[in-house]
Amino acid sequence: MNVQHFSIVGGGLSGALMAVYLRRAGHAVDVFERRPDPRTRTAIEEEQSVNVALSVRGWSALTQAGFDDEILSIAVPMDAQILHPVQGAPDWQPFRNHPDGFLWSISRRALNATLLTAAESHGARLHFNHVCRRVDPDRGLLEVEDEQKQIRTISNTVVIGADGADSTVRTCLTHDRQAAEVQRYLTWGYKELHMPSTRDGWWPLHPQAMHLWPRERFILTAQPNNDGSFTCTLYMSLNDDDLSFKTLNTPGAIQNFFREAFHDALPHLPGLVEEFMRRPTRRLRTVACCPWHIASNVVLIGDAAHAVVPFCSQGMNAALEDCTLLAQAIRDSKGDLEDAFTRFEATRKPDTDALARISLHQLEEMRGFKFSTVQRWKEHTHRALERLFPSRFPSLYSMVALSRLSYSDARRRSRRQAAILDGVIAGTVLGATALMAARVAGHRASCSSAAPVRRSAGPVDGEPVQPSRPAHPTE
Ligand SMILES: Cc1cc2nc3c(=O)[nH]c(=O)nc-3n(C[C@H](O)[C@H](O)[C@H](O)COP(=O)(O)OP(=O)(O)OC[C@H]3O[C@@H](n4cnc5c(N)ncnc54)[C@H](O)[C@@H]3O)c2cc1C
DSSP: OOOOEEEEEOOSHHHHHHHHHHHHTTOEEEEEOSSOOTTSHHHHHHOOOOEEEEOHHHHHHHHHTTOOHHHHTTEEEEOEEEEOOSSSOOEEEESTTSTTOOEEEEEHHHHHHHHHHHHHHTTOEEETTOEEEEEETTTTEEEEEOTTSOEEEEOSOEEEEOOOTTOHHHHHHHHTTSSEEEEEEEEEEEEEEEEOOOTTSOOSSOTTSEEEEEOSSEEEEEEEOTTSOEEEEEEEESSOSSSSTTTOOSHHHHHHHHHHHOTTTGGGOTTHHHHHHHSOOEEEEEEEEEOSEETTTEEEOTHHHHOOOGGGSOHHHHHHHHHHHHHHHHHHHTTOHHHHHHHHHHHHHHHHHHHHHHHHHHHHHHHHTTTOHHHHHHHHHHHHHHHHOTTTSOOHHHHHHSOOSOHHHHHHHHHHHHHHHHHHHHHHHHHHHHHHHHHHHHHHHHHOSSSOOOSSOSOSSSSOOOOOOOOOTTO
């Protein structure tokens, strides 16, 4: 085997897992992370409670790297999503119809800590409080600033940029004009809120589910933590004049808004106002970059290459899946890293581009849940078909979040299904129209004995109704 030295910039989720994969393959690995060690007490105390949904893709990437029970022990299984309407009972949508029908709610910090410990025990050298300042992609040089603000230059190394959506490695590639990036900022942002456990330490909402309050102009989500609490995230416009994070700026406005929009969540948010005003509001964005690698010197993975909006809960899962695919490409290329990086990018980029589109589409889907009749009808029909034929009619969300089908294939298949569904809806509308027309015709005939009797049960007046083909939301 051709042993290489890899410098991984970023000791987050993808950086730590990549270190495990590379060490298991016998390569030398240094990880440079700008933050303090997340396993230390100070980091744990400072951390806000952020959790992420781990799906079968991420789970598979972890098990292939040798993880198993240690992940399950820090995660809460979620086997359904529960939609909370403005009025009426919550709509329970179990995942169990799908072979990989589960999600795990897991603390990002706890998962990161587990991965870092594994990387270390496999022999990776971890350098915390080390900030990557510059990468020279042509010479394979990396400049890192250590705790004493000293710059260290590392040469003869292969740089893996796993440094997240604000990637310095990616910025160096684009400054050199060797790569181009597109960052798309949404007008929406998000704020995380803590829903504590009940007095007896139990979950205030059903614990084994992802809870959603989808509304047209804002969305609230809640995911369980294994201490009995939930992490809620409110998504809404940042600056709209009538309703946005900007206008929710007084205790009264915040209380009223939650009372009207999320009446069943409000009683479980005792510290709402204080927290809402204290916690930062962050902006949503997608990041796309091309190419992801320069020769055999630098390659990007995870959010550094392709950050997406979180409405399919896939950013981390895709980042972990990147590690499996890159490790496999390195293994298959037998020492030719440029070939490995080229093949990794060629197969993976179309998928993550598709994921970016799917995630934005999912936002539209969630916002439209209640408001478009055609859309709602399609949703219901699709859900009914999915219940009857889960493997033949999975929803796009199921294919993305509950399977390992490639994101591009999921998108293609969903479009095919949408076309079939349009046909079903058109057929239903035509059938219903014909039936109504037949009834009207029959009624008229029976009411007027003087009127000539119609021989057929076709439409009575004018042209038969032609239903317009509803546009597919991704078109
Ligand atoms: C609100 C929200 C909810 C989400 N929910 C989900 C979910 O449910 N499921 C899911 O799969 N994904 C979710 N995601 C996405 C997920 O968090 C990210 O996709 C994932 O963390 C990406 O992993 P990463 O390793 O690429 O980057 P990161 O986790 O961001 O790690 C990057 C690391 O690099 C370090 N770093 C940055 N710059 C430097 C530098 N110059 N030098 C050294 N180190 C550096 C950072 O400190 C960090 O530790 C969510 C995202 C958001 C915003």
